[in-house]
Amino acid sequence: MTLTEFFGLYNYWIVVFLMMTGFYIVIARRNMIKTVIGLNIFQVSVVLLYVTMGKVTGGTAPIIPPGIAGHSDGEHASSHGSHDAHEVVDHAHQHAADAAEIIYSNPLPSVLMLTAIVVGIATTALALALIVRISEDYGTIEEDEILLMDRRQ
Amino acid sequence: MIEYLHFHLPVLPIVIPLMIAPLCVLLGSRHVANVLSLFACWVTFGLSLLLVSRVCELGEISYFLGGWKPPYGIEYAIDPLNSFLMAMIAGMGAIVLTYSGPSLRDEVPKSKHYLFYSLYLLCMTGLMGMCATGDLFNVFVFLEISSLSTYALISLGKTRRAPLAAFQYLIMGTIGATFLLIGIGLLYQMTGTLNMADIGVQLERYRVAAVIVDGIEGPPHWEGSRTMLVAFAFLTVGLCIKMAVFPLHTWLPNSYTYAPSVVTCFVAATATKVSVYAFIRVVFGIFTPEFAFELLPLDTALWSFSLVGIFVASIAAIYQTNIKRRLAYSSIAQVGYMLLGISMANQDGLTAGIVHMFNHGLIKGALFMVVGCFVLRLGSVQMDDWRGAGKTMPWTSLAWAIGGLGLIGVPVTCGFISKWLLLTAAMEDELYLVAALMLISSLLAVIYVWQVVEVLYFSPPSEKAKKATEAPLIMLVTTYVVVAATLVFGVWTTWSAGLAGDAARFLLQGGAP
Amino acid sequence: MSNVTPETLIQICMGLPLVALVLVVITGKIANLREACTITISSVLFFVTCQLAGHVFSGARPEWSLGDVMMPGFEIAFQVEPLGMLFALVASGLWVLTTIYAIGYMRGHHEINQTRFFACFAIAIFAALAAAFSANLFTLFVMYEVMTVSTYPLVTHHGDEKARNGGRVYLGILLSTSVAFFMLAIAWTWSVAGTLDFTPGGVLAEAFSEGKINAVQLAILFCLFAFGIGKAALMPFHRWLPAAMVAPTPVSALLHAVAVVKVGVFSVLKVAIYIFGIDLIADTHAGDWICYVAAASILLASLVAMTKDNLKARLAYSTISQLAYITLGAAIATEASMLGGGMHIAMHAVGKITLFFCAGAIYVGAHKTNISDMRGLGRTMPFTFGAFLIATISIIGLPPGGGAWSKYFLALGAVDSGKAWLMGTLMVSSLLNIAYLVPIPILAFMAPTKNETDDESHVDGGWKIKEGPLLCVVPLCITAIGSVVLFFFANQIYQWLIPIVQSGH
Structure with a gap:
């Protein structure tokens, strides 16, 4: 693997770095808030992974330009008079050719990530809510202290 | 109308609880929520039974969500395996909810009841969805729906340890789910599709015909399989966490112990089984058994972890004085039996694994329901407080004894059927050691079940047991319905073992969803 | 009854104990009604079993199966052959008396x-009959376990510490x-032979000739069966039998002289004849x-029996020894040895149940459990000890006790x-x-009572008869007479059982 290739995959390196950082925090930190932060970092790394794989080199945002969108609409075309129908069809062909040249990024991973982010937020919210209740009941959010309190009981 | 119903049948058991769940919150009344959720659960159960009969009649059913064709749209693929499991989940869900009333009033503050019902329905939605869907990303979404609602349900428990247990489960569960997500991402990267059947087909491209040297067929081989390996590893480990396979089981004992009894009944009966189902789908539907078991030593890994898990968890169960925790450890051991069957990857073994998902769901559900009855009347899950309760609560105690026999695997109970199938499968595969160890391990179940029976019947009554009265009728009746089911499916096995056999055959014929 | 097919008779036979179960539970509150139900049904059952026996011993082999309820290959199926029929006859006949x-x-x-x-008694009888009629090992195993579980509440009937242990x-x-x-062992058999059906001549012979299993493995398999069928109480897995004596005496009588232990040895015989094949x-x-x-079991258990002073414990060890005969x-x-084993099931059952009945009658009538306390008791309980003596003769194997024939055939087989x-x-x-059984009646009849002078029953130079309840004494007299009748009836049993060994050839 050459150096260029190595750095060319920088997105993935970031993903791996974040993933491991988050995972480590979850395992190593006994403070509950920090655990949740670790979990978030872990999840964000996955979001980056997906977004990275959706990227196509030279691709643009997967939005069809308005011109093409308007004119390729069959109904819109037929609303013109019959005399310039020919011209319109030509026009549409022209735009279609343009559209084929445009390279789009894959939109699906980003869409998937919208869902994953929502799930992540829900998880975080629930985790925080649980932490609030734990802190009310135990007066601390350090797992070691809580375990100690439970054992003493 | 009927045609319309039949057409949308695959999606209805998921949509109905999903729609009713927010309704319960919006209406905010616990009585209305109770009636609504009961209605939703029983309707779902009825529909899933209808679905099973349709699948038996027509074979596999595909349903395209919103009319979008796969691989672009989301497909719900109903086959013998998942329709069977969906019926079990919906059935347990409905019966446990019917049972829940008195226990819920005892253990959960009234102001939170409508939230309980909503979460319960959401949890059911998630589990049903995981079974029904043929889309891998959808599996993740439904997994999270069921998991999130389970965390919240567990935190409803009476003691302050409940939120803690829920939090620990949340951390483990989220790691598992995120692993799953990574695996899904990598597979998507390789194949460009999320439809499970399609992924299976796409992965075929990477398969290289086995090399034949001197007339001996070499191991199968996959080209460029590194991404595939990593994806497989993430998916397997992620699902193993959700299945509570030893040594990834640490979240389970606390969650089951501190959750409200009703929640434990439902979750113990269904949640781990659905993860096992997802695991089966991933191994058999996406990656082939060839890949998992011949190229990779997943079978050896699985059965060694299963056996160690069975022994460790069973022995741990023997030493628990908290009965819920005792059963929780037993659940970990029982998952081992399911994986043992699956790891054999032959007709009988797979049938055993699948049928044990069903049988164990019934048995564990029944036993936790019994525990719920005792908790209501004795106010304790400690064995000391259960002493002599056989005299004041004879019916509940009898239910424990019968359910316990099922867990041990005595003939005429459904536990025996799974054990028997597993045994014959192991003998067929010439895994004599596995067969012998499995039988010996089932003797450990005798100990942890029978200790409780002896405490119930032969000890002088504790203070609490003296004052106890028989559990409320509705709880007893529903408990006995499930207990009776464990006996019925121990004799009448065409439905359980027969359907599981169909499912196994389907999977072994390269059954992608 | 003549128009009822044997197939229906099988169903009735197994159905009746279940009917009894339901009726007993329903009428539980009214003791007289409950017991009337049990007696009526057990009598009807015996009658029906006799009808079925008529068919079977004249050569019919009725079958009945639960259809495709179970998985293919493992089905609950029943087929009646002479050995099972004999066992069913013994079990159902003695159920009436025991009730x-x-x-x-x-x-x-x-x-x-x-x-x-x-x-629970009714369930145990159901299991015994179903095991007797079973057509394959799977069914036999299922019923074997049903019996184990259903008798557990009987053994622990008193619900105290001793019962629990x-x-x-x-x-x-x-x-x-x-x-x-x-x-x-069953799973192994299945994987080797591919079937679990009881087949005349055995199912393993073919597998052996095909080399799927060798002689040493066959021996191991036989050991697995012999030890695995724990109810046959082969040493060193015999401890449960003395332990089960904490149960009330009727339980010990029927279950630990007839149903439970006989299911054990019956299974051993059945496996030997129909799975392995004599040849x-x-x-x-x-x-x-x-x-x-088995030889060691016979001798050791007898020796242990001699050391026991508790009557029921001594009888328990005697049972272990006698069961080893059949194994x-x-x-x-x-x-000859198979026939002897088969006959011994019946002979020993009748003899041993008499002894247990006597032990119970002595307990109820005189509240004595230890042999050393029974000196001179025979004079106040002549019927009980008379029956005891007759049964003893049968168990030892002396004419005119039924046991003489079965032991004769076993010895013949050994030669x-x-x-x-x-x-x-x-x-x-x-x-x-002789050494551990005969002294008991001798002691009871001959020896002077411990404190002869202030014994109330000693009036006017004669002995006042003070037996147990009539309902206890009558059955034990009947079974004692039965054990003598069997001596003269042995040829008939021999003729009945002949087909089981011949069909293998």
Whole structure:
């Protein structure tokens, strides 16, 4: 693997770095808030992974330009008079050719990530809510202290 | 109308609880929520039974969500395996909810009841969805729906340890789910599709015909399989966490112990089984058994972890004085039996694994329901407080004894059927050691079940047991319905073992969803 | 009845105990009604079983199966052949007597939970009949386990510390042997032979000739069966039998002289004849190891019995010894030994149930459990001890007791197979039987009572008869007479059983 290739995959390196950082925090930190932060970092790394794989080199945002969108609409075309129908069809062909040249990024991973982010937020919210209740009941959010309190009981 | 119903049948058991769940919150009344959720659960159960009969009649059913064709749209693929499991989940869900009333009033503050019902329905939605869907990303979404609602349900428990247990489960569960997500991402990267059947087909491209040297067929081989390996590893480990396979089981004992009894009944009966189902789908539907078991030593890994898990968890169960925790450890051991069957990857073994998902769901559900009855009347899950309760609560105690026999695997109970199938499968595969160890391990179940029976019947009554009265009728009746089911499916096995056999055959014929 | 097919009779036979179960539970509150139900149904059952026996002994082999309810290959199916028929006949016949006896005993003793007692009894009888009629190993195993579990509440009937410990040993040994060995052996058989059906001539012979299993493996398999069928109480897995003696005496009588232990040895015989086949065992010497174990069991159990002062414990060890005879018969694997084993099921059942009935009657009538306390008791309880003496003769194997014939055939089988030393074992064992059983009635009739002077029953130079309740004494007299009748009836049983060994050829 050459150096260029190595750095060319920088997105993935970031993903791996974040993933491991988050995972480590979850395992190593006994403070509950920090655990949740670790979990978030872990999840964000996955979001980056997906977004990275959706990227196509030279691709643009997967939005069809308005011109093409308007004119390729069959109904819109037929609303013109019959005399310039020919011209319109030509026009549409022209735009279609343009559209084929445009390279789009894959939109699906980003869409998937919208869902994953929502799930992540829900998880975080629930985790925080649980932490609030734990802190009310135990007066601390350090797992070691809580375990100690439970054992003493 | 009927045609319309039949057409949308695959999606209805998921949509109905999903729609009713927010309704319960919006209406905010616990009585209305109770009636609504009961209605939703029983309707779902009825529909899933209808679905099973349709699948038996027509074979596999595909349903395209919103009319979008796969691989672009989301497909719900109903086959013998998942329709069977969906019926079990919906059935347990409905019966446990019917049972829940008195226990819920005892253990959960009234102001939170409508939230309980909503979460319960959401949890059911998630589990049903995981079974029904043929889309891998959808599996993740439904997994999270069921998991999130389970965390919240567990935190409803009476003691302050409940939120803690829920939090620990949340951390483990989220790691598992995120692993799953990574695996899904990598597979998507390789194949460009999320439809499970399609992924299976796409992965075929990477398969290289086995090399034949001197007339001996070499191991199968996959080209460029590194991404595939990593994806497989993430998916397997992620699902193993959700299945509570030893040594990834640490979240389970606390969650089951501190959750409200009703929640434990439902979750113990269904949640781990659905993860096992997802695991089966991933191994058999996406990656082939060839890949998992011949190229990779997943079978050896699985059965060694299963056996160690069975022994460790069973022995741990023997030493628990908290009965819920005792059963929780037993659940970990029982998952081992399911994986043992699956790891054999032959007709009988797979049938055993699948049928044990069903049988164990019934048995564990029944036993936790019994525990719920005792908790209501004795106010304790400690064995000391259960002493002599056989005299004041004879019916509940009898239910424990019968359910316990099922867990041990005595003939005429459904536990025996799974054990028997597993045994014959192991003998067929010439895994004599596995067969012998499995039988010996089932003797450990005798100990942890029978200790409780002896405490119930032969000890002088504790203070609490003296004052106890028989559990409320509705709880007893529903408990006995499930207990009776464990006996019925121990004799009448065409439905359980027969359907599981169909499912196994389907999977072994390269059954992608 | 003549227009009822044998198939229907099978269903009725197994259905009746279940009907009894339901009726007992329903009428539980009214003791008289409950017991009337049990007696009526048990009598009807005996009658129906006799009808069925008529068909079977004249050559019919009725079958009935639950259809495709179970998985293919493992189905609950029934087929009646002479050995099973004989066992069913013994079990159902003695159920009638035991029920009568149990009513006398339980009432005389004011036992609690009588409904549970009679209900579990009915399930146990159901299991015994179903096991007797089973057409394959799978069914046999299922019923074997049903019996284990259904008798557990009977063994632990008193619900105290002692009962719990006894029950623990009982369930522990029976379940663990059956699960660890019996079930493994069945699965092994299935994987080798591909079928579990009881087939005349055995199913393993073919597998052996095809080389799927060798002689040593066959011997191991036979050991797995012999030890796995823990109910046959082969040493060292015999501890459950003495432990089960904490149960009320009727339970010990029916279950631990007839149903439970006989299901055990019946299973051993059935496996030897219909799974291995007599010829296969004889050719491969698969049973040789078990011959030694059984012979040792016979002698050791007899020796232990001599040391026991508690009557029920002594009878329990005697049972262990007698059961080993039957296992020995299966292991020797000659026609004569198999027939002897089969006959011994009936002979020993009738004899031993008499002894247990007597033990219970003595307990209820005189509240004595230890043999040393029974001096001179025969004079106040002449019927009981008279019956005891007759049964003793049968168990030892002296004419005119039924046991004489079965032991004769076993000895014949031992000689046939060229194991003459086994003859010696059988002889010594008979002497030991005399040594531990005969002194009991002798002591009771001859010896002076401990404190002759202030014994109330000693009036005017005669002895006032003070027997147990009538319902206890009548059944034990009937069974005692039965054990003598069987001596003269032995030829008939021999004729009945002949087909089981011949069909193998």
